[in-house]
Amino acid sequence: MKDERIKKLAGNLLNYSCKLKKGQSLIIEGSEGCKDLIVELVNQAYKIGAVPFVRLGNAEISRAVLKGLDENQAKRMCKYAIDMYKDADAYIGISASNNIFESADVPVDKKNLYSTHYGKPIHIDIRVAKTNWVILRYPNSAFAQLGQMSTESFEDFYFKVCNVDYAQMAKAMKPLSKLMKQTDKVRLVTKNGTDLTFSIKGQNNKICAGECNIPDGEIYTAPIKDSVNGKIHFNVPSPHEGIIHNDITLEFKNGKIVKESSSNTKALTHALNVDDGARYTGEFAFGVNPFITKPMYDILFDEKMAGSIHIAMGNAYEDVPNGNHSQNHWDMVLSMTPENGGGEVYFDDKLIRKDGTFVLKELKGLNFVKP
Numbered sequence: 001m002k003d004e005r006i007k008k009l010a011g012n013l014l015n016y017s018c019k020l021k022k023g024q025s026l027i028i029e030g031s032e033g034c035k036d037l038i039v040e041l042v043n044q045a046y047k048i049g050a051v052p053f054v055r056l057g058n059a060e061i062s063r064a065v066l067k068g069l070d071e072n073q074a075k076r077m078c079k080y081a082i083d084m085y086k087d088a089d090a091y092i093g094i095s096a097s098n099n100i101f102e103s104a105d106v107p108v109d110k111k112n113l114y115s116t117h118y119g120k121p122i123h124i125d126i127r128v129a130k131t132n133w134v135i136l137r138y139p140n141s142a143f144a145q146l147g148q149m150s151t152e153s154f155e156d157f158y159f160k161v162c163n164v165d166y167a168q169m170a171k172a173m174k175p176l177s178k179l180m181k182q183t184d185k186v187r188l189v190t191k192n193g194t195d196l197t198f199s200i201k202g203q204n205n206k207i208c209a210g211e212c213n214i215p216d217g218e219i220y221t222a223p224i225k226d227s228v229n230g231k232i233h234f235n236v237p238s239p240h241e242g243i244i245h246n247d248i249t250l251e252f253k254n255g256k257i258v259k260e261s262s263s264n265t266k267a268l269t270h271a272l273n274v275d276d277g278a279r280y281t282g283e284f285a286f287g288v289n290p291f292i293t294k295p296m297y298d299i300l301f302d303e304k305m306a307g308s309i310h311i312a313m314g315n316a317y318e319d320v321p322n323g324n325h326s327q328n329h330w331d332m333v334l335s336m337t338p339e340n341g342g343g344e345v346y347f348d349d350k351l352i353r354k355d356g357t358f359v360l361k362e363l364k365g366l367n368f369v370k371p
Contacts, residue, residue, distance in 0.1 A: 003036075005159040009214075010040040012163065013092055014048065017134035017211050022049030024089035027131075029055045033096030034138035041092060053084065059102040066106045066114055074117035081118075085126045096138040100146070100297065104242035108270045111241050112327075115274070120327040129318050136162065136214035137300055146297040161291045161301075164217075166210030173207045173219050173288065175362040180205045180221055183347040186284065188309065190336065190343035192233050196252065199227035200284065204320050208285075217289030217304040222322035223281050223311075226255035232311065235340055236295045236302050236333035243267050244297065248332055250313075255280050257313070272313065277326030283312035286353075287333070288366050299331050307337035307356020309345065 014020045026045055030038050038054060045052040085091075103111070127133055137143060144154035184201040188194055205221040234248040246263040257279040262268045272278050287308035295302050303310045314328030336343035337356035345353040353359060358366050 005163065006037055006040050007044075008163050009159065010037060010044050012166075012210065013134055013136070013214065014041065014044055014050075016166065017214065018090035018092065018132045020045065020048055020050050020090050020132075023051075025051045025053065025087055026090045026092065027053050027055065027084065027088045028092045028094070029057065030092075030094035030138070031057055031059075031096050033098065033140055034094045037094060037138060050090075053088075059097050059099065063102050063106060066103065066110050069110050069113050071113055071117060074113045078118045078121050081122055082126070085122055086130070088127075088131050091127050091131045091133040093133070093135040094138050095136070096140050096143075098140065098142045100142075100239055101242050101244075106242065108241075108267070112274055115327045124315055124327070124329070132211075134212055134214060135300065137298055143296075143298070147294075157291070161215040161289065164210075164215070164289075164291065166216060169217055169288070170207050170209035172365045173209065176219055176286065176358075176366060177205050177207055179347065179352070179360075179363070180219070185346075185348050186223075187346040187349070188232065188334070188343065189346070190233065190334070190341055192235065192341050193249070194230075194232045194334065194343065196228065196230040196232045198223035198229070198281070198284070200224065203322070206317070206320055213300055213304070215289055215292065215301060215304055217292070217306075218285045218287050218310075220283050220285035220317075220320065222316045222320045222324075223255075223284050225280055225322045225324050228252040228255045228281055232334065234332040234334050236305070236308070236335055237297055238262075238330075238332050239297055239299065240267075240271060240330055250332075271328060271330065274328055275326050277324045278314050278328045278330075280313070280324045280326075281311055282314050282316035282322065282324050282326065282329055283310075283320070283331070285310050285312075293337075295333075295335075299333075302333050303331050305333065305335060307340075308333050308335045310334065 042052045139155045139158040141151045144151045188196045200221050203221045208218045210216045231251045238245045248262040251259040287305045289304040290306050292305045310331045310333040312331045314326035316322045316324045342355040
């Protein structure tokens with residue numbers, strides 16, 4: 001049964017997400033823990049007539065490398081990899097970590113060196129901007145533990161969420177996309193202190209239904225850079241560089257974060273000070289995947305939660321630019337469902353979603369999407 005689900009997932013990744021064609025090159029990055037999927041991807045890529053290149057990694061080895069990293073090495077790592085990424089037509093990145101906290105004790109300056117001289121030029125400037133790419137997690141016992149589920153139950157949940165009918169989901173998001181294009185002012189309000197306003201006037205938006213993330217189910221835009229004002233409290237735990245931040249609270253003035261706090265405020269401040277763009281927003285999005293209803297301590301899942309919104313601090317995507325550039329792109333999630341305190345979203349002072357449920361007639365299809 002699992003073999004069939006892996007074959008279906010591999011086919012979706014190659015044909016739907018990456019739109020891989022004969023003669024194209026594909027980079028697959030993963031670890032030993034997801035070898036079943038990698039083997040299936042390689043086999044199906046060959047059947048298409050494409051050229052797969054596999055790069056295997058390991059979190060413990062990466063930690064060792066990062067702890068001794070200097071600027072020269074980070075730049076050389078980028079130099080050695082950059083030609084492969086420039087030549088690639090598609091990219092699939094698979095994570096199957098046994099410990100999401102593996103890099104927790106890596107010094108912040110080492111992480112910043114890697115992000116500045118390898119992560120940004122390889123992944124933001126080339127992979128995201130130039131290839132058909134998709135990233136995903138792979139089920140294992142550690143991931144199941146984070147979700148507080150048995151390994152077998154988590155695998156069933158995982159393949160159900162990842163192999164949904166994304167074409168149907170995309171269709172259901174079109175009315176929201178249209179409304180967002182017509183909107184100027186957005187206001188977010190919750191009982192726990194959130195009251196945030198910003199403009200999306202004239203901004204494009206992107207429907208995400210299985211093309212760049214698995215699982216998927218979001219629609220995003222980018223706030224006008226200097227328009228964000230007020231306060232927001234994120235009630236979903238936010239893993240970042242091996243540290244889980246709870247209760248992130250941010251205060252904005254004319255687009256910039258002027259005050260921040262979390263369960264690890266020191267690490268939060270370090271991340272927001274990494275460069276000039278890290279204190280500005282690069283994304284605002286709605287999560288609409290009906291199968292994801294609680295935090296999994298993994299952003300690829302959590303940002304897709306039904307009834308949620310998320311805002312990314314840092315770099316804006318090229319397809320929805322707002323002029324903000326950063327080596328960071330940190331998604332932070334606010335659930336507005338009743339069990340998480342509720343909340344309202346207003347477009348130009350008109351209520352469009354209350355307590356995680358869309359209230360406008362043309363948007364109600366998003367409340368009942370059945371994959």
